[in-house]
Amino acid sequence: MRPILMKGHERPLTFLKYNRDGDLLFSCAKDHTPTVWFADNGERLGTYRGHNGAVWSCDVSRDSTRLITGSADQSAKLWDVQTGSQLFTFNFDSPARSVDFAVGDKLAVITTDPFMGLTSAIHIKRIARDPSDQTGESVAILKGPQGRINRAVWGSLNKTIISGGEDAVIRIWDSETGKLLKESDKEDGHKKPITSLTKSTDGSHFLTGSLDKSAKLWDTRTLTLIKTYVTERPVNAVTMSPLLDHVVLGGGQDASAVTTTDHRAGKFEAKFYDKILQEEIGGVKGHFGPINALAFNPDGKSFSSGGEDGYVRLHHFDPDYFNIKL
Amino acid sequence: MAVEAATQPSKVRWGELEEDDGEDLDFLLPPKQVIGPNENGIKKVVEYKFNDEGNKVKITTSIRIRKLANARLSKHAVERRSWPKFGDAVHEDVGSRLTMVSTEEILLERPRAAGTKPEEAKAAGDPLAQIGKGGAALMVCRTCGKKGEHWTSRCPYKDLAQPIESFIDRPPSSETTATATGATKGAYVPPSMRGGGAERVGTDMRRRNEENSVRVTNLSEDTREPDLHELFRPFGSVSRVYVAVDQKTGMSRGFGFVNFVNREDAERAINKLNGYGYDNLILRVEWAAPRSN
Numbered sequence: 114m115r116p117i118l119m120k121g122h123e124r125p126l127t128f129l130k131y132n133r134d135g136d137l138l139f140s141c142a143k144d145h146t147p148t149v150w151f152a153d154n155g156e157r158l159g160t161y162r163g164h165n166g167a168v169w170s171c172d173v174s175r176d177s178t179r180l181i182t183g184s185a186d187q188s189a190k191l192w193d194v195q196t197g198s199q200l201f202t203f204n205f206d207s208p209a210r211s212v213d214f215a216v217g218d219k220l221a222v223i224t225t226d227p228f229m230g231l232t233s234a235i236h237i238k239r240i241a242r243d244p245s246d247q248t249g250e251s252v253a254i255l256k257g258p259q260g261r262i263n264r265a266v267w268g269s270l271n272k273t274i275i276s277g278g279e280d281a282v283i284r285i286w287d288s289e290t291g292k293l294l295k296e297s298d299k300e301d302g303h304k305k306p307i308t309s310l311t312k313s314t315d316g317s318h319f320l321t322g323s324l325d326k327s328a329k330l331w332d333t334r335t336l337t338l339i340k341t342y343v344t345e346r347p348v349n350a351v352t353m354s355p356l357l358d359h360v361v362l363g364g365g366q367d368a369s370a371v372t373t374t375d376h377r378a379g380k381f382e383a384k385f386y387d388k389i390l391q392e393e394i395g396g397v398k399g400h401f402g403p404i405n406a407l408a409f410n411p412d413g414k415s416f417s418s419g420g421e422d423g424y425v426r427l428h429h430f431d432p433d434y435f436n437i438k439l
Numbered sequence: 440m441a442v443e444a445a446t447q448p449s450k451v452r453w454g455e456l457e458e459d460d461g462e463d464l465d466f467l468l469p470p471k472q473v474i475g476p477n478e479n480g481i482k483k484v485v486e487y488k489f490n491d492e493g494n495k496v497k498i499t500t501s502i503r504i505r506k507l508a509n510a511r512l513s514k515h516a517v518e519r520r521s522w523p524k525f526g527d528a529v530h531e532d533v534g535s536r537l538t539m540v541s542t543e544e545i546l547l548e549r550p551r552a553a554g555t556k557p558e559e560a561k562a563a564g565d566p567l568a569q570i571g572k573g574g575a576a577l578m579v580c581r582t583c584g585k586k587g588e589h590w591t592s593r594c595p596y597k598d599l600a601q602p603i604e605s606f607i608d609r610p611p612s613s614e615t616t617a618t619a620t621g622a623t624k625g626a627y628v629p630p631s632m633r634g635g636g637a638e639r640v641g642t643d644m645r646r647r648n649e650e651n652s653v654r655v656t657n658l659s660e661d662t663r664e665p666d667l668h669e670l671f672r673p674f675g676s677v678s679r680v681y682v683a684v685d686q687k688t689g690m691s692r693g694f695g696f697v698n699f700v701n702r703e704d705a706e707r708a709i710n711k712l713n714g715y716g717y718d719n720l721i722l723r724v725e726w727a728a729p730r731s732n
Contacts, residue, residue, distance in 0.1 A: 115544055162526055195519075395549045396547070396548045
């Protein structure tokens with residue numbers, strides 16, 4: 114395959130997200146402007162100007178009209194996808210890290226970093242249908258985990274929130290009462306900070322990637338460990354194919370150590386693993402730095418990766434990918 | 440595509456044109472016209488621009504639009520396709536080239552070359568296996584020490600052993616101990632003080648390297664030991680194949696060694712394969728230089 118290279122960002126990529134139809138790709142980077150691209154040919158559709166810090170993550174509503182972004186400028190913003198105009202700003206006292214719309218797009222979960230004596234927190238916000246009715250009040254604020262919460266997403270039926278972060282523990286919270294329901298145990302769980310968390314298409318299981326050089330597949334309901342994928346580099350980003358039983362891990366040596374070694378030793382490929390057999394299928398090379406973000410098109414026929422090198426690489430699979438055998 | 444040239448010469452002076460590359464003059468041009476697509480799916484785009492000589496040029500581009508049978512797009516996705524650009528994308532220069540198709544063909548690289556497994560099985564079934572049957576003592580794995588089971592290059596415990604990166608540059612005995620002790624102390628250990636295991640490895644290696652060793656250089660990066668084995672097997676029984684691999688990257692360093700059981704076979708292989716085109720490179724095959732120590 115010949116990947117499409119998108120060079121719209123001047124700083125390392127942080128997050129990638131496809132909309133539900135798979136025709137738009139949203140990219141966030143440490144420069145301050147999230148960008149939307151056409152996912153088929155990589156043409157830039159527009160940018161969302163207004164943040165004043167690195168943008169850590171984004172989510173798009175199911176009907177692709179609203180975008181929410183979380184940024185290090187201590188705010189999360191709601192945008193109109195079509196025009197790029199700001200609809201609302203949620204202000205916090207510390208950088209916003211992870212954002213995720215609930216099913217139905219009436220709620221959103223936003224995590225904030227520990228900052229200046231404040232502990233990290235998970236905020237649940239109500240999203241109004243009409244942006245003029247939008248308020249900044251939190252429905253609930255969950256606190257407890259030590260260190261940064263790198264990712265928090267909604268569990269099945271919006272009843273739970275799954276979070277993972279620097280303390281390497283995966284937690285499942287009750288989204289209504291704010292109570293902690295489950296924690297991953299020490300033996301099964303990750304040993305180092307969790308960098309990424311992705312749900313499967315049906316939400317029945319989710320995948321976490323960690324700096325302990327592994328990715329783990331968990332059951333959403335019971336938080337039991339299903340599979341472990343071991344690799345030889347820290348994992349920064351994970352994604353799952355919605356079409357085949359494939360798991361993709363991206364990462365590479367720490368960005369600060371890249372210049373000290375040969376680029377071939379950095380292992381900046383996106384690694385494909387068989388979801389069930391836990392065996393490596395192959396690697397896709399291309400980035401000049403660690404991969405920070407990965408996303409699979411909802412149709413499963415293409416995926417994109419965003420790297421520390423500032424490039425988004427959009428890969429449309431060759432036909433032979435779909436009948437690859439171990 | 441049809442180009443109808445030079446409808447009228449430009450009235451602007453050439454000096455100005457040179458300076459701002461004609462880009463600011465675009466407002467003088469008639470706007471872009473899009474006609475169609477008609478019932479045959481043919482769309483016409485009429486554009487005007489200044490060519491290098493400053494002449495106004497009309498460019499008519501005819502595009503046939505075909506519907507892809509397989510493309511399933513939602514109504515909303517089709518609608519989004521025609522959304523106007525916003526933000527920074529509005530003022531995008533033509534030359535900025537934010538989106539490029541990679542010039543490089545990227546493949547999903549398999550950890551094993553496809554078909555490696557069956558090939559290995561075949562190789563084991565051929566002359567090597569016969570030698571193994573003839574004298575099990577000949578087939579000693581230097582990695583794990585098992586006799587008559589497998590060759591060193593196919594040792595299943597290879598990964599557990601100390602890696603042997605190169606064996607022509609440095610004497611192997613010192614190297615293996617250096618890696619072994621380097622991890623613990625990092626200080627130099629004189630040969631007499633080293634563990635017995637290392638000494639045994641050293642003598643073993645000297646024995647295997649001195650006879651009928653053929654050095655193969657200018658190998659392509661993709662060449663692996665089974666490939667070399669396949670290449671050299673027709674000349675006679677091969678006792679060992681080794682491809683030097685970069686320890687850090689796991690890539691081939693472009694040279695390797697093949698040991699033959701019989702010297703005549705090795706000679707024939709050198710005569711035949713030196714200068715042989717293999718995987719887009721020309722192989723150089725020669726007797727391995729005897730080691731200095």
